[in-house]
Amino acid sequence: MKKQMVTDKQPTDFSITQFKEISTWVTSVEDLDQLLELIIETATRMMRAKASSLLLVDQKTKRLYFKVATGDKKDDVKKFEIELGQGIAGHVAVTGEPLLIPDVSKDPRWYKEISESIGFSTKSIVCVPMKIDGEIIGVVEIIDKTDGSAIKDTDIKLLAVFAELAALAIKSARKIARVKKENKSLKEALGSQHQIIGDCIALRKVITDAFKVANSKTNTLIVGESGTGKELLARLIHRAGNRRDEPLVILNCAAIPESLLEDELFGHEKGAFTGALDRKIGKFELADKGTIFLDEIGEMSLSMQAKFLRVLQEEVFHRIGGNIPIHVDVRVIAATNKDIAKEVAEGRFREDLYYRLNVVQIRMPSLRERKEDIPLLAEYFLDKFKKEKGLSRLPISPKALEKMMQYHWPGNVRELKNALERAVVLGNGREILPEDLPIFNSNPNPPGFEVGLTLQDAINGFKKEFIKLNLRYTGGNRSKAARIMGIQRTYLSSLISKYQIQEV
Ligand SMILES: Nc1ncnc2c1ncn2[C@@H]1O[C@H](COP(=O)(O)OP(=O)(O)O)[C@@H](O)[C@H]1O
Ligand SMILES: [Mg+2]
Numbered sequence: 080m081k082k083q084m085v086t087d088k089q090p091t092d093f094s095i096t097q098f099k100e101i102s103t104w105v106t107s108v109e110d111l112d113q114l115l116e117l118i119i120e121t122a123t124r125m126m127r128a129k130a131s132s133l134l135l136v137d138q139k140t141k142r143l144y145f146k147v148a149t150g151d152k153k154d155d156v157k158k159f160e161i162e163l164g165q166g167i168a169g170h171v172a173v174t175g176e177p178l179l180i181p182d183v184s185k186d187p188r189w190y191k192e193i194s195e196s197i198g199f200s201t202k203s204i205v206c207v208p209m210k211i212d213g214e215i216i217g218v219v220e221i222i223d224k225t226d227g228s229a230i231k232d233t234d235i236k237l238l239a240v241f242a243e244l245a246a247l248a249i250k251s252a253r254k255i256a257r258v259k260k261e262n263k264s265l266k267e268a269l270g271s272q273h274q275i276i277g278d279c280i281a282l283r284k285v286i287t288d289a290f291k292v293a294n295s296k297t298n299t300l301i302v303g304e305s306g307t308g309k310e311l312l313a314r315l316i317h318r319a320g321n322r323r324d325e326p327l328v329i330l331n332c333a334a335i336p337e338s339l340l341e342d343e344l345f346g347h348e349k350g351a352f353t354g355a356l357d358r359k360i361g362k363f364e365l366a367d368k369g370t371i372f373l374d375e376i377g378e379m380s381l382s383m384q385a386k387f388l389r390v391l392q393e394e395v396f397h398r399i400g401g402n403i404p405i406h407v408d409v410r411v412i413a414a415t416n417k418d419i420a421k422e423v424a425e426g427r428f429r430e431d432l433y434y435r436l437n438v439v440q441i442r443m444p445s446l447r448e449r450k451e452d453i454p455l456l457a458e459y460f461l462d463k464f465k466k467e468k469g470l471s472r473l474p475i476s477p478k479a480l481e482k483m484m485q486y487h488w489p490g491n492v493r494e495l496k497n498a499l500e501r502a503v504v505l506g507n508g509r510e511i512l513p514e515d516l517p518i519f520n521s522n523p524n525p526p527g528f529e530v531g532l533t534l535q536d537a538i539n540g541f542k543k544e545f546i547k548l549n550l551r552y553t554g555g556n557r558s559k560a561a562r563i564m565g566i567q568r569t570y571l572s573s574l575i576s577k578y579q580i581q582e583v
Contacts, residue, residue, distance in 0.1 A: 111248060111252040112146075112147075114248050114252075115133055115146060115147050115248060116147050118241055118245045119131055119132070119133050119245070120149055121241070122219070122221065122237070122238060122241040123149050123150075123221060125237065126221055126224070126234050126237060126238070127224050127226060128149075128150075128221035128224060128225070129221075129223040129225050130148070130149055130150025130151070130152070130153070130156075130199070130221070130222045130223070131148070131149045131150065131219070131220065131221040131222065132145050132147060132149070132153075132156065132168075132219070133145070133147040133148075133218075133219050133245060134161065134168050134217050134218050134219075134220075135216060135217035135249075136163065136172055136215065136217050140160075141162070141163050142161060142162055142163065143161040143162075143168055143169060144161075146217070150199070150222070151199070152197045152198070152199045155197040155199075156199070161190065161193075165190055166188065166190025167180060167183070167186070167188055167190070167204050167206050167220065168220055169190070170206075171206045171208050171218045171220075172208065172217065172218050173215075174208075175208045175210065175215050176208070177206065177207040177208065177235050177238075177239060178204075178205070178206050178207075179205045179230060179234075179235055180203060180204045180206075181202075181203050182202060183202065183203065183204055199222075202223050203222070203224075204220055204221070204222050204223075204230075205220065205221055205230050205234055205235055205238055207235060207238050207239045207242045208242065209242045209243075209246040209249075210246055211246050211249065211250045211253075212250075217246075218242075219238060219242040219245060221238060273311055273314045273318075274459075275308060275311050276455055276456050277452040277455065277456065278451075278455060279444070279451050281444040281448060281449055282444060282449060282452065285312065285441055285442075285444070288439070289315050289316045289319065289441065292439050293315075293316050293317075293320035294320045294321050295320075297410075297438050297439050298391075298410070298413070298435060298436050298437075298438045298439070299412045299413075299436075299438065299440070299441060300376075300412075300414070300415070300419070300436045300439070300440045301313060301412065301413070301441050301443060302414070302416070302419060302440060302443070303414075303442055303443030303444070304416055304445045305416045305490065305491065306490045306491035306494060307443035307445055307491045307492060308443055308491075308492055309374070309414040309416075310329070310372065312441065313370075313374075313414060314327065316412060317370040317372075317412070320370075322368065322369050322370055322410060325367075325369030325370070326365060326366055326367075326369040327366075327371075328362045328363075328371045328372070329371075329372045329374065330343060330362045330371065330374065331374040331375055332374065332376055332378045332379045334375075337380050340379070340380075340383055341383060341386065342399060343361060344363050345390075345396050345397070345398055346359045346360045346361030346364055346398045347359050347361075347398050347400050348398050348399070348401040350400065351398070351399045351400020351401070352399070352400065355399075355400065359398075360398075361398065363396065363409060364398075364405060364407055367407040367408060368408050368409075369410070370410045370411075370412060371409050371410070371411055372413075372414070373412070373413040373414070374413075374414050375414070375415060375416070376413040376415050376436065377415035377416070377417035377422055377427075381429065384428065384429045385429065387432065388429060388432045391411065391435050394406060394407065394408070395407075411436065413436045419433060419437075420433075445491055446488040446491040446492055446495065447487055447488055450484055453483050453484055453495070454480060456492060456495055457483060457495065458475075460495065460496045461473065461475060461499050461503065461511070464499060464500050464503040464504075468503055468504070470503070472509075473503065473506075473508070473509070474510055475510075475511040476510050476511060476512050476513070478512070478513045479502075479511045479512055479513045479515065479516060482516060483495070483498075483516070498516050501515070501516075502515035505552065507551060507554050508554070512551075514548070542574065543578040543580065545564075546564075546571070546574055546575065546578065546580060549563055549564055550580070557572060557575075
């Protein structure tokens, strides 16, 4: 900051231009303390005041503290704090009205303790409020003129301008701080939401490869079963590369009907077809300078594949109904859970498009292939859902973990994630038990569902297990369990003894 601007020039030399300069600094404030000091020092010089100060309201304590002070005793005065309503400054901070006191000794509001204790003689004071959006955030005051002349009304006006500048500076600084904070938490939230968890060799290789391709524009094809984290990896590639500050646009080719895919991808001009009331920008255009992630590319129709291939080759396309060629710079990441080579061999996927997209191929391992990561992933998701539910302690029982390790996870990480969410919601809130993960029951049949039993035995077997399930769910609370099952508590008790249910 150009602090040297404040020289020992006569105040009258102070031109409008310099004034304007201060106000431009105000909006691009980098160091608020320095800027406030500059504003107050300038005000002091301009008015040839003996001393001046800027006090801010501490919203927590409801007291004024000295943010900036000038004059011989500036360091001493900074040690004081003033109650709202106390002294001239405290008074202005409450009323929001400027005050000019020509002789403080005659004013009952004068809080002389400060001047007396630091040995600073004061005769006159002018004090004006600082406001942000109508709220009083502090005051600015000057004390006496150096030449002993009286403080004038015009000084109030001038001081008010400086107070406004200072308030503006504080407002911008607060806004900058808020934006920075929001950005940070947003980034953190995004980062943690899309974290790739896993430590196995296969996944590490995947991540290393992702980082290798991240900074190039190389088209990348991510293959792997559903729920293995293909989208997550696409996000990582985008984030790790030099396009990270540009958009990442995601389009799931399977989620959009064939007839609408072209419109989604390339957009249209107003009036391109009936119902095209406005121009629509397609995802490909939205991704300009950034990345487009085409999920489930294997679902794209052959005719759409042909159109898309042309766009990839020429890097130019037209909005539907438009005749202006649109140039874009888009990095393409595609993903599929299909055996794409087989799709090509069987004529369902264009070979030329396949080669274009498949410059680099990354294969996400299935969860079955990386079972060693199950505990890590389980802990990660458990932690996430625990936090969401406000639970603090919720360990996974060794038996439950054992079952997780044995299971074959056809739905991969997505299935594991869902299973844990369900377990957190439906479990007993103290520990994750194997029963909370019903997908793992090696016998998927309900209890009593066996040939060889009488109907009555089968029903009894089911009833017993069903009651146990509900008691477990309520942590043994019979009234609650009875209510959930829609029976009387006394009836439940009689069933408990009939079926000799002891512990749940
Ligand atoms: N390695 C991983 N670490 C953390 N979460 C993961 C991981 N792999 C997948 N997930 C989560 O599982 C779900 C499915 O992942 P996604 O990337 O959509 O899989 P795909 O695109 O392969 O079907 C998402 O909620 C994702 O956050
Ligand atoms: Mg997906």
